[in-house]
Amino acid sequence: MNFVLDGMLGKLARWLRMMGHDAAYSTALNDDELLATTKKENRVLLTRDLELFQRAIGKGLEAYYVEGLTEAERLAELQRRFSIALTIDLEKSRCPKCNTKLASAPKKKIANKVEKNTLKYYNEFWLCPNCGHIYWQGAHWTKIRATLKEAEENAKKKA
Numbered sequence: 001m002n003f004v005l006d007g008m009l010g011k012l013a014r015w016l017r018m019m020g021h022d023a024a025y026s027t028a029l030n031d032d033e034l035l036a037t038t039k040k041e042n043r044v045l046l047t048r049d050l051e052l053f054q055r056a057i058g059k060g061l062e063a064y065y066v067e068g069l070t071e072a073e074r075l076a077e078l079q080r081r082f083s084i085a086l087t088i089d090l091e092k093s094r095c096p097k098c099n100t101k102l103a104s105a106p107k108k109k110i111a112n113k114v115e116k117n118t119l120k121y122y123n124e125f126w127l128c129p130n131c132g133h134i135y136w137q138g139a140h141w142t143k144i145r146a147t148l149k150e151a152e153e154n155a156k157k158k159a
């Protein structure tokens with residue numbers, strides 16, 4: 001799905017990108033620009049700003065007012081509202097930093113860009129063709145999986 005998020009939802013934008021969604025986000029966009037992007041690019045506006053949400057609905061745009069305070073709560077809400085899958089498949093992920101689709105990168109290609117130990121312990125790497133950032137399922141993935149699991153449990157609880 002294609003989303004645009006307000007300036008308060010940067011973390012959520014990164015999650016959605018990792019989950020493979022096209023999530024436009026920039027702290028430089030003001031409310032009018034957010035509404036214009038929602039309309040022009042046919043996106044769903046996600047916002048923590050009730051007034052902005054109501055303006056969007058008034059204009060006939062698709063918008064969702066995000067209530068949850070933690071990322072797990074917010075992801076659970078989006079699962080219930082938009083049926084998004086609470087999983088990350090790096091084959092489908094977009095770069096959390098710049099929203100570009102990641103490409104699987106052979107070890108050879110990234111060998112001089114990551115630390116030796118990382119290269120030794122991990123076999124699968126992904127590269128952002130736009131910003132050059134390299135991703136792999138390192139130690140921090142324990143935390144990512146825990147958040148996804150928490151979101152899954154939240155989604156079930158309130159269903």
Ligand SMILES: [Zn+2]
Nearest residue numbers: 095098128131
């Ligand atoms: Zn990138």
